[in-house]
Amino acid sequence: MKALKLDPRTKLLLCLLVNVPIALFQGSSWILLFVGYALLLLLLSKEYKVALIYLGMYAFFEAFGLISSFLPKIIVTILSHLIIGVGLFLPFIAYGFLLIRTTEINDLAIALDKMKMPNSVIISFLVLFRFIPTIKEEKQAIANAMKLRGISFGFKSLATQPMKTFEYMYIPMLFSLLKSGEELTVASLTRGLGGEQKRTYLRTVKMGAVDYGVLFIFLIMMVFVFFVQL
Amino acid sequence: MIKIESLFFSYQNSPNEDVLKNINLKVKAGEFVLLTGKSGCGKSTLLNMISGIIPHHTLGNLRGRIFVDNKDVQKHGVQEMSLSVGSVFQNPKSQFFHLNTTDEVLFSASNKGVPELELENRLRETTKLFNLTKLLHRNIFGLSGGEKQKIACASTYAGKPEIFVFDEPSANLDQGAIDELSGILSSLKEKNHTILVAEHRFFHLMDIVDKVIYMESGEIKRVYQREEFLSLSDQARKAMGLRDVHRTEIKKEILTLVTGDESSNWAGSINSDFELKHLNYKYGKTPVINIEHIALNREQVVAIIGKNGCGKSTLAHCLCGLKKGGLLLLNGKEYSEKKRLKAFELVMQDVNHQLFTESVMDEMLLAASNDALMEEINKVLAELDLLEYSAKHPMSLSGGQKQRLVIGASIMAGKDYIIFDEPTSGLDYVHMEAFAEIIKILKTKNKLILIITHDYELINLCCDRVISLSDN
Numbered sequence: 001m002k003a004l005k006l007d008p009r010t011k012l013l014l015c016l017l018v019n020v021p022i023a024l025f026q027g028s029s030w031i032l033l034f035v036g037y038a039l040l041l042l043l044l045s046k047e048y049k050v051a052l053i054y055l056g057m058y059a060f061f062e063a064f065g066l067i068s069s070f071l072p073k074i075i076v077t078i079l080s081h082l083i084i085g086v087g088l089f090l091p092f093i094a095y096g097f098l099l100i101r102t103t104e105i106n107d108l109a110i111a112l113d114k115m116k117m118p119n120s121v122i123i124s125f126l127v128l129f130r131f132i133p134t135i136k137e138e139k140q141a142i143a144n145a146m147k148l149r150g151i152s153f154g155f156k157s158l159a160t161q162p163m164k165t166f167e168y169m170y171i172p173m174l175f176s177l178l179k180s181g182e183e184l185t186v187a188s189l190t191r192g193l194g195g196e197q198k199r200t201y202l203r204t205v206k207m208g209a210v211d212y213g214v215l216f217i218f219l220i221m222m223v224f225v226f227f228v229q230l
Numbered sequence: 231m232i233k234i235e236s237l238f239f240s241y242q243n244s245p246n247e248d249v250l251k252n253i254n255l256k257v258k259a260g261e262f263v264l265l266t267g268k269s270g271c272g273k274s275t276l277l278n279m280i281s282g283i284i285p286h287h288t289l290g291n292l293r294g295r296i297f298v299d300n301k302d303v304q305k306h307g308v309q310e311m312s313l314s315v316g317s318v319f320q321n322p323k324s325q326f327f328h329l330n331t332t333d334e335v336l337f338s339a340s341n342k343g344v345p346e347l348e349l350e351n352r353l354r355e356t357t358k359l360f361n362l363t364k365l366l367h368r369n370i371f372g373l374s375g376g377e378k379q380k381i382a383c384a385s386t387y388a389g390k391p392e393i394f395v396f397d398e399p400s401a402n403l404d405q406g407a408i409d410e411l412s413g414i415l416s417s418l419k420e421k422n423h424t425i426l427v428a429e430h431r432f433f434h435l436m437d438i439v440d441k442v443i444y445m446e447s448g449e450i451k452r453v454y455q456r457e458e459f460l461s462l463s464d465q466a467r468k469a470m471g472l473r474d475v476h477r478t479e480i481k482k483e484i485l486t487l488v489t490g491d492e493s494s495n496w497a498g499s500i501n502s503d504f505e506l507k508h509l510n511y512k513y514g515k516t517p518v519i520n521i522e523h524i525a526l527n528r529e530q531v532v533a534i535i536g537k538n539g540c541g542k543s544t545l546a547h548c549l550c551g552l553k554k555g556g557l558l559l560l561n562g563k564e565y566s567e568k569k570r571l572k573a574f575e576l577v578m579q580d581v582n583h584q585l586f587t588e589s590v591m592d593e594m595l596l597a598a599s600n601d602a603l604m605e606e607i608n609k610v611l612a613e614l615d616l617l618e619y620s621a622k623h624p625m626s627l628s629g630g631q632k633q634r635l636v637i638g639a640s641i642m643a644g645k646d647y648i649i650f651d652e653p654t655s656g657l658d659y660v661h662m663e664a665f666a667e668i669i670k671i672l673k674t675k676n677k678l679i680l681i682i683t684h685d686y687e688l689i690n691l692c693c694d695r696v697i698s699l700s701d702n
Contacts, residue, residue: 106333130327133371137323138583144552145584147571149597149639168586175625176582180324187325188337190281190317191389195309197343202336202350 004044008111010211011099014038014218018095021222022088030225031091037221038094041214045102054094061087105129110201123194127184134180135173142172231393231424232257232280237294239275239284245291249275251448253294257426259392262419262438265428267445268471268658273428276445277395279303280426282311299392313342316386320398320656322378331368331381338389352388359417360384374538376407383414394418396427400434401656402579404538404684408434430658431685433477436460444470471660478686482533484696487521501562503528504647504678509556511544518544521556524697528646531669531679533689536699542682545699546649549680550574560647575640579652581632585624590616590635593624597639607642613671614638630661634668641675648672649680654688666692 021034035058042051064083068076086093105126112122146153146168157165188194232255239250250272257263265273278284285292286308296303299314316338319325328334332353339352357363362384365377373381379399386394396415400408412434418425419438427435442459444452454462460475467475502525509521519541526532534542547553551570558565560573578584587593594607611617614634619627624635633653640648654662662685669692672679681693689696 104330104333105328106330126327133329134324137371141578141580141583144547144576145578146586147552148550148574148576149584149586150572150643151586151596171586172583176580179582180321183319183321183324184327186278186283186287187317187319188327189287189308190283190312190315191327191338191385192309192312192341193327193337195312195341195343197341199340200343200346200349201340202332202346202353 003046004041004210006041006045006102006214007205007207007211008099008103008108009115009205009207010214011095011103012111013215015092015095015099017215017218017222018091021225022091025225025229026088028225028229030229033221033225034091034218035094037218038091038098041098042094042101045098047097047101050097050101054097057093058090061090100129100132103129106201106203107205109199110203110205113199113201114205119194119199122199130184131177131181135177138173138176138180139169142169142176145172231259231261231299232426233295233297235295237279237292237296239279239293240291242289242291249448250279253450255443255450257424259424260419260422262415262425262435262440263427264432264435264439264442265426265445266430266432266442266472267451268660269430270447271445272448273445274397275448277317277397277426277428280393280395281315281317282306282308283317309341312338312389312391314391315393315395316389316391318379318382318386318394318396318399320401322375322382322402325382326370326378329369329371331362331370331373332366334370334381335362335366335384335388337385342389352390356384356388359387360414374407375402376404376410376538379403379407379411380414383411387418391423393424394426396425396429398429398656399427400429400431402652404536405686406537412438430656431473433473433475436475444472468659471658473659473662473687478690480535480686480696481690482693482696484698486698486700487524488700502526503561505559506549507557507559509545509548511541511548511553511555519548519699521545526678528676528678529673530695531673531681531693533693533696534680534682534699535684535689535696537701540699540701542699543651546576546651546680546682549647549649550576552576572643573645574647574649575636575643575645577633577636577640577648577650577653579655581629581636582625584636584639585632588623589621590624590627591620593635593639594620594642598642610638610641614668630657630664633665637668637672641672646676647678647680649682651682652684653681654683654685659687662688663691 018034021031025031039051039054042054061083068080108129109122109126112125143153151168153165153169234253234255237250237253238248240246240248253276265276267273275284278288279296280298282303284290285304292304298311301311301314303311326334327337335356336349336353339349344352357366360380360383365373365381370378370381400411403411415425415427415435416438429435439456441456442454443450444454504526506521506524509519511518534545536542544553548555549558549570551567551574554567558570565573585593587596590611591607594611598607608617611620614637616631616634616638619631624632627635654665657665666688669679683689
């Protein structure tokens with residue numbers, strides 16, 4: 001079976017729309033329906049690994065809720081803000097994964113261009129997307145360097161000396177990202193990015209029946225849960 | 231095509247220090263010009279000025295006049311200049327915008343608003359000129375350095391500028407990729423483009439260059455015609471801090487290891503300090519490197535050469551314990567991955583990844599075993615010419631100093647096996663020689679030193695033998 005390919009606009013719209021159930025049905029288990037839908041879309045797009053990572057994340061947050069009554073109160077108070085904060089947006093993160101993992105930079109640019117977004121908005125999106133793999137690469141290189149220097153970067157070191165670990169990770173990270181950011185800016189300026197002209201594209205993106213179908217099902221789910229909740 | 235008259239320039243953050251002094255230069259249409267000189271001589275600054283990066287993106291104080299393609303650079307922004315000037319830079323990693331090669335090739339043209347039909351023509355033409363058929367529709371992160379550099383050239387070309395400026399394009403490339411790059415450069419020259427290249431390693435340009443500009447501390451010291459430059463004596467050239475005009479041949483014993491060939495092994499003397507056996511590393515199902523047996527002794531400097539992507543870095547990572555693979559015996563004892571991390575140091579190409587603290591001294595203390603004596607640290611710092619910087623922030627040091635600091639840290643950590651990943655890419659002759667001196671000091675400390683490199687001049691200066699990895 002071919003991997004599902006959605007128009008970037010569909011994915012952007014889903015990222016926006018999912019905030020409605022997050023706001024309305026928080027705390028209800030109906031929210032799981034929307035999480036499940038995102039997982040289904042990830043699976044259809046053949047992003048099995050991401051789906052698995054997401055499930056792991058979800059399980060972690062659920063587990064925290066279950067064991068929190070056994071942990072010392074002080075730890076729960078410190079962590080719960082963070083965990084509840086992130087936990088609240090778990091459904092959104094699922095759709096975010098879908099957008100980031102299955103969209104090529106240029107397709108996104110074309111889609112935003114079709115939405116009549118100004119150049120400046122398009123370029124900011126491009127830069128954001130471009131930096132994700134770079135951050136990943138840099139993180140791996142620094143983690144390697146830390147291992148060689150005998151500083152571990154894992155669960156244990158984060159738990160026992162979080163400040164030091166973050167410092168060791170983020171000082172080199174900051175400097176190398178600044179450097180590659182600057183190099184990237186210079187390279188793209190000399191390739192004419194950010195000029196007066198409207199950008200042109202060789203291909204185009206189109207909303208197809210699948211896109212409308214995916215959005216329609218999402219809306220049906222929203223309406224359905226809305227009435228059940230009433 | 232390019233006309234520069236009594237040009238002075240200083241950067242905004244150090245206004246009293248002119249990095250370019252009284253530059254006068256004329257480049258005719260279709261000319262091929264090499265800019266060279268020691269690191270920091272101002273050649274990159276000059277190139278950035280021609281592309282308009284200076285003064286529009288990087289600010290500073292510019293006096294004098296500079297015209298490129300009849301445009302006054304001071305009055306036209308970078309994007310406007312980009313219609314006339316295309317740039318290719320040193321680092322293949324950070325000059326891409328897309329993950330997909332085809333989109334990247336059209337990036338420049340697309341930014342300039344070239345109509346769709348014309349985009350298609352340009353893609354076809356560029357693909358033909360650069361022989362890109364196999365590289366299109368691929369993920370850029372999966373390409374080798376040479377392939378990435380080719381895509382960068384192609385992207386610039388598809389934007390159809392008159393003038394091309396290259397800032398050390400070969401610094402990270404292997405010999406084969408360098409040859410391909412010079413092929414690209416000469417086909418650009420045939421198409422009558424004006425080309426400026428700043429390089430330390432320039433042997434591959436000697437057939438195509440028209441004139442050579444030698445710069446020193448911000449000034450143009452001399453302009454040579456091609457023949458004049460080629461006739462410089464070795465001595466004169468080295469005194470100018472320049473690398474060889476000819477391709478360097480390796481003058482050391484070379485052992486070729488063919489990946490996957492069972493019979494290819496290199497057993498050294500019987501009681502070797504270092505033995506690696508049965509290394510067979512795969513990425514998914516693709517074999518990356520496959521070595522039956524290598525045996526080496528300490529107090530040796532061994533170069534590891536081979537094409538980009540032949541598994542040199544993977545070999546280094548396996549030895550250091552960053553990746554799992556192979557059976558490693560040090561002094562006859564087996565070393566697990568965890569123990570390898572303590573015995574090996576890897577000095578990365580980007581040493582910025584390896585500096586964690588706020589001062590040179592802290593960096594040494596972090597690496598040192600708990601009861602290191604101050605005297606000892608100071609002694610190592612003095613040997614590496616870093617003593618006067620011990621209170622400085624590591625990030626304020628120069629590239630070479632950072633590299634030496636990482637070496638110092640590994641000495642403090644008591645590591646006896648040190649691997650360097652491309653330590654001299656982008657270095658001029660003087661700095662390369664200085665690095666070779668450091669290697670000689672390290673060698674006397676009874677260490678085994680492995681250097682992954684494409685720099686044959688370095689190999690001849692300080693390596694004892696060479697392992698050449700090849701995949702048939």
